[in-house]
Amino acid sequence: MNTANYLVDITMIMPELTLICVALILLLLDLVVKNKEVLAAVGIAGTLVALYGTYKLFVFHAPQSVFADMFVLDGYSNFFKLIFYLNIILTILISLKYMTIEKASFGEYYSLLIFATTGMMIMASAADLIVLYLGLELMALSTYILAGLMRKQLRSNEAALKYFFLGAFSSAILLYGISMTYGLTGTTNLREIAAALQTLNIMESPAVFLGLIFLIVAFGFKVALAPFHMWAPDVYEGAPTSITAFMSVGPKAAGFAVMGRVLFEAFGGMQMQWNSILIPLAVITMAVGSIIALAQTNIKRMLAYSSIAHAGYMLLGIIAGTPEGLASTANYLMIYMFMNIGAFAIVIMLRREGFQGENLDDYMGLAKSHPLASALMLIFMFSLTGIPPTAGFIGKFYVFMEVIRSGYTYLAIIAVIFSVISAFFYLRVVMYMYMKDPKEDVTLTTSSTLSIALAITAIMVLILGIFPSFLLNLVRSSIPG
Amino acid sequence: MTGVEMLIIVIKTVIVVSVFMLHVMYAQYFERKVIAHMQARLGPMRVGWHGILQPIADSLKLFLKEDIIPSSADRPIFYVAPIIGVIAALSSLAVIPLWEGLGVANLNIGILYILALSSVGSYCVILGGWASNSKYSFLGGLRSSAQVISYEIAMGLSLVGVMMMAGSANLSDIVKAQSGHWFIWYQPLACFVFVMSAIAETNRAPFDLTEAETELVAGFATEYSGMRWALFFMAEYAGMFIMTALGTICFLGGWNGPDFWIFAYVPKIVWLVLKIYGCIFIYFWIRATLPRYRYDQLMSIGWKIFIPLSLANIVVTGLVKIIWK
Amino acid sequence: MSTPQVLFAYFAVAMTILSLLVVTRRNPVHSVLWMLVLFIHIAALYLFLNAEFIAAIQIIIYAGAILVLFLFVIMLLNLRKEETEKRFQKQWLYSIAISVLFVFFLVLIVGNITVIPPPGPYTADVIKSEGHIMTVGKVLYSEFLLPFEIASLILLVAIIGAVVLAKKRIE
Numbered sequence: 001m002n003t004a005n006y007l008v009d010i011t012m013i014m015p016e017l018t019l020i021c022v023a024l025i026l027l028l029l030d031l032v033v034k035n036k037e038v039l040a041a042v043g044i045a046g047t048l049v050a051l052y053g054t055y056k057l058f059v060f061h062a063p064q065s066v067f068a069d070m071f072v073l074d075g076y077s078n079f080f081k082l083i084f085y086l087n088i089i090l091t092i093l094i095s096l097k098y099m100t101i102e103k104a105s106f107g108e109y110y111s112l113l114i115f116a117t118t119g120m121m122i123m124a125s126a127a128d129l130i131v132l133y134l135g136l137e138l139m140a141l142s143t144y145i146l147a148g149l150m151r152k153q154l155r156s157n158e159a160a161l162k163y164f165f166l167g168a169f170s171s172a173i174l175l176y177g178i179s180m181t182y183g184l185t186g187t188t189n190l191r192e193i194a195a196a197l198q199t200l201n202i203m204e205s206p207a208v209f210l211g212l213i214f215l216i217v218a219f220g221f222k223v224a225l226a227p228f229h230m231w232a233p234d235v236y237e238g239a240p241t242s243i244t245a246f247m248s249v250g251p252k253a254a255g256f257a258v259m260g261r262v263l264f265e266a267f268g269g270m271q272m273q274w275n276s277i278l279i280p281l282a283v284i285t286m287a288v289g290s291i292i293a294l295a296q297t298n299i300k301r302m303l304a305y306s307s308i309a310h311a312g313y314m315l316l317g318i319i320a321g322t323p324e325g326l327a328s329t330a331n332y333l334m335i336y337m338f339m340n341i342g343a344f345a346i347v348i349m350l351r352r353e354g355f356q357g358e359n360l361d362d363y364m365g366l367a368k369s370h371p372l373a374s375a376l377m378l379i380f381m382f383s384l385t386g387i388p389p390t391a392g393f394i395g396k397f398y399v400f401m402e403v404i405r406s407g408y409t410y411l412a413i414i415a416v417i418f419s420v421i422s423a424f425f426y427l428r429v430v431m432y433m434y435m436k437d438p439k440e441d442v443t444l445t446t447s448s449t450l451s452i453a454l455a456i457t458a459i460m461v462l463i464l465g466i467f468p469s470f471l472l473n474l475v476r477s478s479i480p481g
Numbered sequence: 482m483t484g485v486e487m488l489i490i491v492i493k494t495v496i497v498v499s500v501f502m503l504h505v506m507y508a509q510y511f512e513r514k515v516i517a518h519m520q521a522r523l524g525p526m527r528v529g530w531h532g533i534l535q536p537i538a539d540s541l542k543l544f545l546k547e548d549i550i551p552s553s554a555d556r557p558i559f560y561v562a563p564i565i566g567v568i569a570a571l572s573s574l575a576v577i578p579l580w581e582g583l584g585v586a587n588l589n590i591g592i593l594y595i596l597a598l599s600s601v602g603s604y605c606v607i608l609g610g611w612a613s614n615s616k617y618s619f620l621g622g623l624r625s626s627a628q629v630i631s632y633e634i635a636m637g638l639s640l641v642g643v644m645m646m647a648g649s650a651n652l653s654d655i656v657k658a659q660s661g662h663w664f665i666w667y668q669p670l671a672c673f674v675f676v677m678s679a680i681a682e683t684n685r686a687p688f689d690l691t692e693a694e695t696e697l698v699a700g701f702a703t704e705y706s707g708m709r710w711a712l713f714f715m716a717e718y719a720g721m722f723i724m725t726a727l728g729t730i731c732f733l734g735g736w737n738g739p740d741f742w743i744f745a746y747v748p749k750i751v752w753l754v755l756k757i758y759g760c761i762f763i764y765f766w767i768r769a770t771l772p773r774y775r776y777d778q779l780m781s782i783g784w785k786i787f788i789p790l791s792l793a794n795i796v797v798t799g800l801v802k803i804i805w806k
Numbered sequence: 807m808s809t810p811q812v813l814f815a816y817f818a819v820a821m822t823i824l825s826l827l828v829v830t831r832r833n834p835v836h837s838v839l840w841m842l843v844l845f846i847h848i849a850a851l852y853l854f855l856n857a858e859f860i861a862a863i864q865i866i867i868y869a870g871a872i873l874v875l876f877l878f879v880i881m882l883l884n885l886r887k888e889e890t891e892k893r894f895q896k897q898w899l900y901s902i903a904i905s906v907l908f909v910f911f912l913v914l915i916v917g918n919i920t921v922i923p924p925p926g927p928y929t930a931d932v933i934k935s936e937g938h939i940m941t942v943g944k945v946l947y948s949e950f951l952l953p954f955e956i957a958s959l960i961l962l963v964a965i966i967g968a969v970v971l972a973k974k975r976i977e
Contacts, residue, residue, distance in 0.1 A: 600870025
């Protein structure tokens with residue numbers, strides 16, 4: 001345990017360190033550079049450098065754990081980090097013009113996004129409950145602030161406050177779970193927990209189960225599983241739309257990353273126990289998300305419930321309990337990121353000075369005035385529903401396959417039923433756009449960066465829908481059995 | 482722990498506290514005399530020879546005075562506030578080493594213990610100000626809370642340098658580490674920051690904005706009278722003694738004194754007391770000399786100068802220690 | 807019961823009562839004061855674990871800085887209206903019922919724990935021989951270096967957040 005060791009370990013967290021440096025540089029640049037586009041460009045450039053770093057580490061180093069086994073670098077963490085990188089880049093692209101319209105174009109916006117991403121990356125790599133918790137707090141604290149960034153708007157304040165309170169509450173539950181686990185096993189390291197559960201022979205102990213429940217509840221808060229989803233609609237509605245896009249993917253992916261790692265690595269032998277909690281949760285989540293979304297007239301709220309329902313589908317991959325199942329969840333998250341950010345990008349286009357553009361009615365007859373934007377929205381809505389040949393279908397198909405292979409056919413059937421129900425509200429948007437007459441003229445706010453983001457997301461949704469093998473190979477090789 | 486050991490601790494405590502209270506009483510007399518002479522006056526002269534019995538007369542007066550409690554005051558807190566201050570100040574005494582092995586307790590975290598109690602002690606001013614339900618008191622309490630938070634950081638950080646030099650947070654060890662050279666020579670910056678923070682922490686001039694009589698009548702103590710006011714008074718002077726003792730131990734070599742000729746036969750505790758009184762004299766000297774600071778100036782030098790200075794001091798001390806090792 | 811057990815029982819009961827007092831007081835300043843007493847009890851509990859450094863830090867940071875900050879904010883806000891309003895929502899009875907049920911299960915489960923994991927390397931004797939500050943420092947800067955640095959990052963984000971949300975902007 002000498003210091004020299006830790007100096008070598010620093011190489012392994014280079015991507016995270018790069019991001020932190022970029023975030024700090026952005027804070028300083030904000031003082032001298034008045035043009036926010038420069039800051040956004042620096043942010044994206046920094047993210048790309050970090051992405052390159054992760055790639056290098058992936059190519060040149062075998063999976064390993066550093067910092068006294070607290071931080072692991074493996075395919076699993078790298079795949080999730082890829083999601084986070086793409087997530088932040090797309091978010092920055094869609095937010096440039098939007099934040100100016102909302103009069104919340106602060107330089108700190110970009111550094112907070114980067115800090116949140118760093119937190120997620122730490123979560124994805126955490127092999128110790130303490131690091132996991134700290135990464136989660138770093139991510140959560142940044143997103144609370146981002147949600148309340150539109151300081152003049154009451155609903156943004158409300159969103160930040162609700163998110164903060166419920167987030168703090170879930171952190172407390174997480175800490176309770178961690179302390180129970182630590183008290184029973186004497187360690188916070190995931191692998192050592194698994195070993196201690198074996199050697200002490202306490203897998204059947206109700207106390208361990210209680211600790212496990214606390215952990216799952218806390219992660220459930222972060223990924224918005226029902227019945228811990230109460231915060232999601234209000235927060236998604238009140239937060240700046242670009243942040244809603246960011247939050248609906250990043251923290252969710254990070255939450256699933258840690259849930260997968262903790263359940264598989266530390267509590268791998270207790271699959272029976274955790275499935276007895278996760279299966280009801282998944283069913284309730286899919287039901288709540290799909291059914292309540294039917295009643296929404298605000299598109300941001302609708303997408304919030306949709307994201308709850310999707311969390312339910314993603315959970316199926318973990319319930320499958322195999323590495324393949326975990327891979328299907330990761331795959332779903334990657335696809336979900338493209339289609340969800342794409343949908344939010346369209347929502348952002350409707351926002352302009354003095355016009356919210358968040359009601360479903362605002363989409364009436366959009367196809368007549370803006371055929372291209374409507375076509376893109378159509379693709380995203382089809383994908384969110386899971387209609388081939390879009391990527392959403394591949395994501396769902398893979399997850400359902402895995403859950404059937406593990407013998408939970410009834411879960412797959414339930415999931416398909418709720419998918420059909422969800423088609424109603426997704427396709428309603430399409431119906432509004434194509435089959436209704438426009439109420440008033442809608443002008444779209446476009447910008448070059450937003451177009452780039454839309455192009456990337458739409459192309460990826462289509463390509464992954466038609467040629468999914470590339471992504472499937474990547475995720476399968478990242479998460480080997 | 483046997484009964485006898487317990488009894489010894491109790492006796493030690495009683496002795497230390499009673500001697501200390503006597504000093505606290507006479508510190509006031511000392512202050513009046515010092516300031517009077519600095520202003521070319523004589524100060525108290527009537528009671529006893531050169532007014533030597535003045536403190537006793539004052540105590541009697543305060544003791545017999547009517548205890549007035551404002552009708553809309555928050556009574557429980559109004560009662561408790563001054564007591565918190567006195568208890569915190571007296572408890573700090575426990576870890577002050579008067580001589581090698583002579584002290585009530587020898588804690589490994591002596592410095593932190595004193596810092597902890599001084600932060601608890603600050604509640605007396607804040608709560609006293611709040612509970613009186615008067616705007617002057619309230620402003621005093623408010624000022625005190627902000628002042629305490631700001632200067633506690635600077636003080637804690639300035640002492641980190643000393644702990645690094647001595648390699649311990651035990652006050653006896655710190656004194657022993659200074660048997661050669663006093664830390665003031667190695668840590669002049671920390672000493673400067675500590676002195677300033679100690680003055681602010683004890684709410685003394687020129688940082689006595691919590692009672693600033695020209696603006697706030699008597700600040701947090703406006704509504705207090707009689708014995709309760711006397712308790713505040715005691716807490717303030719006791720706090721001064723604790724701070725000067727801490728400063729003496731950390732920077733001026735504690736009980737270490739000259740080791741030659743007849744000085745070697747002087748009990749070492751005398752050196753400690755002499756140094757403490759020297760520091761107390763500086764307190765009075767500053768009060769008689771400097772005008773009061775403005776509140777925003779006080780906050781900005783705290784946050785913008787003292788805290789960065791003490792942080793820099795820690796970095797430099799650490800670097801030097803590594804290089805010289 | 808041995809003396810430590812009696813003392814622990816006192817602290818446990820007192821802390822529970824104090825926490826209840828903190829959440830039930832109408833006057834926020836009184837709540838803060840009960841919290842102060844609570845923190846001092848927590849610090850005492852740390853002393854039981856030979857964690858004298860943590861105990862001192864608990865008082866310096868929580869009682870000395872954070873609670874004073876709370877007081878400062880409460881004093882600046884005008885809370886007269888809140889004091890007269892109802893303290894709890896209508897559902898408080900259900901909440902209590904659920905909490906009691908939860909405590910019941912917790913006692914049932916925790917009371918049945920039979921397996922105690924082996925003690926770690928930092929036993930009371932090790933801490934006594936090396937000094938608590940030294941032990942904490944060494945562990946913090948070697949084994950727990952990464953968490954320690956992440957924690958500093960979290961604090962940085964908190965500062966940025968406070969500035970972003972509270973700063974006056976010239977528009």
